Amino acid sequence: MALLVLGLAIFIGVHSIRVLAGPWRAAQIERFGIRAWRGVFALLSILGVVLTVAGYGLARRYPVPVWLPPPGMAHLVALLTAIAFVMIVAAYVPNNHIKRVLGQPFVSGVALWAFAHLLANGTLHAIVLFGVFFIWALVEVRAGRRRDREAGVVYPPGSASGDALAVVIGLVAWAVFAFWLHGVLIGVRPLG
Incomplete structure (x- = not known):
């Protein structure tokens, strides 16, 4: 540890x-x-x-078990991490509503990813890892929004094509990770 x-x-x-x-x-x-x-x-x-x-x-x-996640949590976590992937991708896709609304979609996505993993993992090491990332991301979101306000940053208006691109790339990246890379890299296949 x-x-x-x-x-x-x-x-x-x-x-x-x-x-x-x-x-x-x-x-x-x-x-x-x-x-x-x-x-x-x-x-x-x-x-x-x-x-x-x-x-x-x-x-x-x-592992040091702290709590046991309820059955069926994998489905909720899959949904939340899919949304997190879209948010993270939206940070790099120009002209999308997600970036305009969130302002800090990358760290917002990290916060959602970490929160989702906290729901699904009840061991001490998982709580430490995902808890630290969750708290850090929340602090970063707040700080980033404050920096944007102080600098007068205005994100460009979003477009349907920007939104579609962020969603498609995010969901494809999520699917590749959830169905293949997570098992290869982490050793856990979250969706079987």
């Missing part, structure tokens, strides 16, 4: 600098340049992911 917590601390810590220490971040970018900042950010992010994945894998060997 310690490796999982260390990985999460590094990954979430690096991804929280803008919220927790914005002026320090700006000073470091000014001092070392944006390329150096992005390089260190990427290396620490990768280290955090590797430690988190390794720590989660080790913790799965000796």
Whole structure:
């Protein structure tokens, strides 16, 4: 569990600098340049992911049950994660209503993904992993909306084609992950 917590601390810590220490971040970018900042950010992010994945894998060997998810939860989780995938994709598809309404669709999607996984997993290591991501994403959504308000950001109006593109790409990505990659990468086939 310690490796999982260390990985999460590094990954979430690096991804929280803008919220927790914005002026320090700006000073470091000014001092070392944006390329150096992005390089260190990427290396620490990768280290955090590797430690988190390794720590989660080790913790799965000796699970500590906290609660038992009710039967049928997989269907609700599948629906919520499909919506989360669409939200995450909407962050990158131009001119869609999802981005205009949410403002921060990527981290909103991460929050929904984490919440869905909290519903389906009752082990201590799962609660730590998904709980940390859920809380971090909620904080990031709030901070991102505040930054947008302060900067006067106005998202362009959405279009039906932008919405359709976000939904189709999101659902295809979700289907590939839910029916194939989740089993290959995580070792769990959520939909059989």
